[in-house]
Amino acid sequence: xxxxxxxxxxxxxxxxxxxxxxxxxxxxxxxxxxxxxxxxxxxxxxxxxxxxxxxxxxxxxxxxxxxxxxxxxxxxxxxxxxxxxxxxxxxxxxxxxxxxxxxxxxxxxxxxxxxxxxxxxxxxxxxxxxxxxxxxxxxxxxxxxxxxx
Numbered sequence: 001x002x003x004x005x006x007x008x009x010x011x012x013x014x015x016x017x018x019x020x021x022x023x024x025x026x027x028x029x030x031x032x033x034x035x036x037x038x039x040x041x042x043x044x045x046x047x048x049x050x051x052x053x054x055x056x057x058x059x060x061x062x063x064x065x066x067x068x069x070x071x072x073x074x075x076x077x078x079x080x081x082x083x084x085x086x087x088x089x090x091x092x093x094x095x096x097x098x099x100x101x102x103x104x105x106x107x108x109x110x111x112x113x114x115x116x117x118x119x120x121x122x123x124x125x126x127x128x129x130x131x132x133x134x135x136x137x138x139x140x141x142x143x144x145x146x147x148x149x
Contacts, residue, residue: 046145049092053138055085060131064124079119082130086112107133 063078090108093101111130118126141147 046141046147049089050138050141050145050147052085052089053134053141056082056134057131057138059085060127060134063118064127067118067122067124067127075122076119079115079127083112083115086115 059078059082063075063082066072066074066078086108090105093105093108095101095105111133114126114130117123118130
């Protein structure tokens with residue numbers, strides 16, 4: 001009976017590790033993940049950027065909740081998701097477009113620094129700061145692209 005319980009615990013642990021691996025892979029394909037999670041067709045790159053901004057806001061809210069709940073695993077997971085989105089935003093910048101792209105690159109890099117600090121220090125104020133920046137970016141993006149809600 002004890003051996004059966006240990007075996008079951010080992011199998012459950014393997015499933016949990018497999019799930020963690022899958023979660024990690026999911027972060028690597030973030031743009032597609034957001035598209036798939038929302039189960040909608042993306043008509044344009046502008047819509048995808050909007051969805052990425054919304055993703056940062058959602059993931060930061062989840063991370064903030066995890067910090068308040070003292071759940072280190074979930075805090076790390078959600079902050080990593082948010083960081084992956086911001087990294088994806090950096091990777092999609094066309095720096096040949098001039099000063100605005102360079103400004104955004106610096107801004108996004110700073111937001112990653114804040115997310116890292118929030119994770120290390122369990123600091124919800126850093127998450128709030130990042131969220132406020134992305135709320136502003138989202139609003140400006142929607143206005144610029146005629147997507148005002």
